[in-house]
Amino acid sequence: SQQGEEDPQALSIQEGENATMNCSYKTSINNLQWYRQNSGRGLVHLILIRSNEREKHSGRLRVTLDTSKKSSSLLITASRAADTASYFCATVEADNFNKFYFGSGTKLNVKP
Amino acid sequence: SQTIHQWPATLVQPVGSPLSLECTVEGTSNPNLYWYRQAAGRGLQLLFYSVGIGQISSEVPQNLSASRPQDRQFILSSKKLLLSDSGFYLCAWSGLGVNEQYFGPGTRLTVT
Numbered sequence: 001s002q003q004g005e006e007d008p009q010a011l012s013i014q015e016g017e018n019a020t021m022n023c024s025y026k027t028s029i030n031n032l033q034w035y036r037q038n039s040g041r042g043l044v045h046l047i048l049i050r051s052n053e054r055e056k057h058s059g060r061l062r063v064t065l066d067t068s069k070k071s072s073s074l075l076i077t078a079s080r081a082a083d084t085a086s087y088f089c090a091t092v093e094a095d096n097f098n099k100f101y102f103g104s105g106t107k108l109n110v111k112p
Numbered sequence: 113s114q115t116i117h118q119w120p121a122t123l124v125q126p127v128g129s130p131l132s133l134e135c136t137v138e139g140t141s142n143p144n145l146y147w148y149r150q151a152a153g154r155g156l157q158l159l160f161y162s163v164g165i166g167q168i169s170s171e172v173p174q175n176l177s178a179s180r181p182q183d184r185q186f187i188l189s190s191k192k193l194l195l196s197d198s199g200f201y202l203c204a205w206s207g208l209g210v211n212e213q214y215f216g217p218g219t220r221l222t223v224t
Contacts, residue, residue, distance in 0.1 A: 104154055
């Protein structure tokens, strides 16, 4: 399976701390994306990083991509209670842009 | 702006009964459409995707089927539900090329 795997499965931090989540995948990709899911809701796109990029920023989010290690990390700085959610990475195949493969997710709990 | 609708929001069905879940997209033309299933506390499993009317690609062989009778309508069906069909079903769309996906609010299906 090409599905990514997130690590850790669960993360609990205090408000104001940084949260780091990792994603590993298996095959060649065109891009990797991170999504957020609040409990019982649909997913919301956060950020996309292409295979020829190494780092990308969006507000309090920082994503890195290491294609040699087939891994990515998502850093949320200065976390807030409202960041409590599950975070998923999704990979898009290099030879089929229509296929998105989601990982199992990291459940983040930010305590106020 | 684009919006995506799914209904119903929740559904309780007995084993062996049929299923029809509908997804519609507004505000865009010729979207790629996707059906995912999410088991409790797990990641998303890609079930079907469609790049055009009548074009369906199946990712997982099972007792589910999908149809796209109109450009912005995607339907997930089953003739006879199994207990293992329980889960959270998410519809999503993406634009041409390698773009992010936009998710609907989901349908929670419980097969009893």
